Amino acid sequence: MTAVIELRDVRKTYPGKHGTEFTAVDGVSLTVAEGTVLGVVGHSGAGKSTLLRLVNHLEVPTAGRVLVGGRDLTALDERGRRAVRRSVGMVFQHVNLFRSRTVLGNVAYPLRLAGTPRAEARRRALEVLRFVGLEDRARHWPEQLSGGQRQRVGVARALATSPKVLLCDEATSALDPQTTREVLELLRRVNTELGITIVLITHEMDVVRFLCDQVAVMSEGRVVENGEVYEVFARPRHPVTKVFVRSALGDPPEGEALERLRGRHPGRLVTVPVTRDAPGAAHLSRLLREHRVDFTIAHAGVGEVRDAALGSVTLELRGAEGDVDAFVAALDAVRTTAKAVVNAG
Amino acid sequence: MQADWSTFWPKVVDATGETVYMVLVTLALSAVLGMAVGLTLYATRKGGVLPNRLVFAVLNTLVNVVRPVPFVIAIVALSPVTRGVVGTMIGTDAAVFPMVVVATFGVARIVETNLLSVESGVIEAARSMGAGPLRILLTVLVPEALGPLVLGFTFMLVALIDFSAVAGTVGGGGVGNLAMTYGYLRFDTSVMVVAVAVLIALVQLAQLLGNALARKVLRR
Numbered sequence: 001m002t003a004v005i006e007l008r009d010v011r012k013t014y015p016g017k018h019g020t021e022f023t024a025v026d027g028v029s030l031t032v033a034e035g036t037v038l039g040v041v042g043h044s045g046a047g048k049s050t051l052l053r054l055v056n057h058l059e060v061p062t063a064g065r066v067l068v069g070g071r072d073l074t075a076l077d078e079r080g081r082r083a084v085r086r087s088v089g090m091v092f093q094h095v096n097l098f099r100s101r102t103v104l105g106n107v108a109y110p111l112r113l114a115g116t117p118r119a120e121a122r123r124r125a126l127e128v129l130r131f132v133g134l135e136d137r138a139r140h141w142p143e144q145l146s147g148g149q150r151q152r153v154g155v156a157r158a159l160a161t162s163p164k165v166l167l168c169d170e171a172t173s174a175l176d177p178q179t180t181r182e183v184l185e186l187l188r189r190v191n192t193e194l195g196i197t198i199v200l201i202t203h204e205m206d207v208v209r210f211l212c213d214q215v216a217v218m219s220e221g222r223v224v225e226n227g228e229v230y231e232v233f234a235r236p237r238h239p240v241t242k243v244f245v246r247s248a249l250g251d252p253p254e255g256e257a258l259e260r261l262r263g264r265h266p267g268r269l270v271t272v273p274v275t276r277d278a279p280g281a282a283h284l285s286r287l288l289r290e291h292r293v294d295f296t297i298a299h300a301g302v303g304e305v306r307d308a309a310l311g312s313v314t315l316e317l318r319g320a321e322g323d324v325d326a327f328v329a330a331l332d333a334v335r336t337t338a339k340a341v342v343n344a345g
Numbered sequence: 346m347q348a349d350w351s352t353f354w355p356k357v358v359d360a361t362g363e364t365v366y367m368v369l370v371t372l373a374l375s376a377v378l379g380m381a382v383g384l385t386l387y388a389t390r391k392g393g394v395l396p397n398r399l400v401f402a403v404l405n406t407l408v409n410v411v412r413p414v415p416f417v418i419a420i421v422a423l424s425p426v427t428r429g430v431v432g433t434m435i436g437t438d439a440a441v442f443p444m445v446v447v448a449t450f451g452v453a454r455i456v457e458t459n460l461l462s463v464e465s466g467v468i469e470a471a472r473s474m475g476a477g478p479l480r481i482l483l484t485v486l487v488p489e490a491l492g493p494l495v496l497g498f499t500f501m502l503v504a505l506i507d508f509s510a511v512a513g514t515v516g517g518g519g520v521g522n523l524a525m526t527y528g529y530l531r532f533d534t535s536v537m538v539v540a541v542a543v544l545i546a547l548v549q550l551a552q553l554l555g556n557a558l559a560r561k562v563l564r565r
């Protein structure tokens with residue numbers, strides 16, 4: 001796999017008050033493979049937008065190098081950077097459509113910038129609008145569209161010049177869940193059908209687990225965790241990552257929550273992790289049958305991450321004492337990556 | 346002495362024509378010049394699309410010096426320059442010169458303020474598509490701010506009708522001059538009334554056209 005985007009020890013500082021410096025991006029190295037989707041998460045002010053703007057050189061790095069499609073942007077002059085920006089699309093939280101132009105005019109604008117003749121620009125704009133399902137809105141003005149439609153026009157405009165890379169800065173943060181879905185589905189098609197590499201910033205882990213292959217977690221200008229999405233969700237290491245993962249999947253019951261469960265479920269409680277590499281539900285039900293153990297589900301926190309289940313199920317076990325012990329032992333024996341937790345009591 | 350209305354009406358028509366001429370010529374010239382100065386002010390300010398401290402400071406100071414000067418004073422103060430440029434200090438063309446000077450800086454400020462009110466997001470979007478500063482100014486900022494710009498120009502147009510009347514009273518042509526020579530110097534109230542009525546009609550017409558155009562641009 002070839003890297004489309006490569007950041008090498010990139011730093012960006014802004015002049016602060018009284019001659020001090022503020023470091024917004026602090027020594028970030030990152031590669032994004034062609035045709036993949038990278039999600040960047042982090043708390044407000046972590047430097048996510050700055051990082052994204054470094055990729056298409058809307059910001060020039062203070063130190064380090066930025067390579068897009070193998071070309072070192074750091075070595076280019078402003079004219080060269082403009083040419084690179086035409087090969088990288090960008091989508092914004094507030095869409096930023098031109099109110100003085102129609103939907104068609106908005107989508108055709110980057111083409112006209114790139115010197116495409118009017119008729120050709122129009123043809124291509126209509127083609128992209130068809131891709132986002134808004135061909136019939138070509139003559140409308142931006143204010144005549146819904147929020148979701150507007151963002152789809154934003155995506156169409158970013159795709160008009162057939163870029164290799166699409167950058168999305170919180171493209172769905174201003175949308176309701178329904179329209180968020182609409183835009184996410186579109187971005188997924190952009191990736192799978194057009195093969196475009198996407199880097200997207202988001203606050204929502206739901207967006208990451210739906211769309212991303214890779215996730216980078218930022219905190220105070222640094223990338224503190226970076227890896228394949230399922231891996232990061234299954235085994236978050238950095239405290240910030242844990243907060244984000246928890247927000248998406250919920251925790252296995254612990255402490256007070258476990259006490260409350262126990263009040264309702266007097267039997268033995270076992271929390272079984274659900275991961276893509278753990279034996280599935282069929283295996284579980286076979287073990288239960290073999291050991292003549294009955295169960296009820298006391299708690300379940302399972303979500304889908306990149307088309308695989310992840311989370312945990314807490315079962316209340318019922319049966320003879322010895323059977324339950326044997327069942328738990330058998331359960332543990334096959335689990336190498338994630339042990340079941342027996343909530344004794 | 347009462348004016349002879351049969352010979353007077355053609356004078357009213359002529360004077361109105363002169364006023365319209367002065368106003369339109371001034372508007373055309375000051376629109377072009379003011380637009381250039383306004384765009385430059387906007388572009389060269391700190392954090393603008395083409396920052397340049399010196400250019401901004403010079404233009405900004407110039408605007409701040411010219412703008413507060415009352416128009417009557419400006420006519421007198423500029424009269425030596427007027428004579429140099431136009432060749433004379435009286436008549437319609439002589440009135441146009443100080444009007445253009447003052448209006449240019451007024452338009453410049455109007456242009457600058459309205460461009461500043463354009464959301465930074467659309468500029469960022471254009472930059473992300475690879476647009477350079479000049480392209481951003483002409484194909485993003487001006488079109489995005491066109492509605493308020495039209496209203497600003499309308500405001501300027503109304504002010505110019507006022508300026509033209511003032512210029513008329515101190516030697517320029519037009520309705521102001523008519524009111525001065527016939528109405529004021531010959532104590533003819535009816536001429537005064539006609540002159541005022543013409544001015545009011547012109548202002549109304551300008552405002553009406555401006556509003557209609559702005560509504561069309563703003564699509565409401």
Ligand SMILES: Nc1ncnc2c1ncn2[C@@H]1O[C@H](COP(=O)(O)OP(=O)(O)OP(=O)(O)O)[C@@H](O)[C@H]1O
Nearest residue numbers: 014015022024042043044045046047048049050051
């Ligand atoms: N042009 C600038 N001048 C000075 N400081 C800046 C500039 N741009 C960003 N910063 C600072 O850099 C830090 C990171 O900003 P950035 O916008 O990248 O954060 P973010 O992670 O995108 O936050 P959010 O989630 O709120 O959008 C912030 O503290 C911000 O104040």
Ligand SMILES: [Mg+2]
Nearest residue numbers: 048049050169
């Ligand atoms: Mg941001």
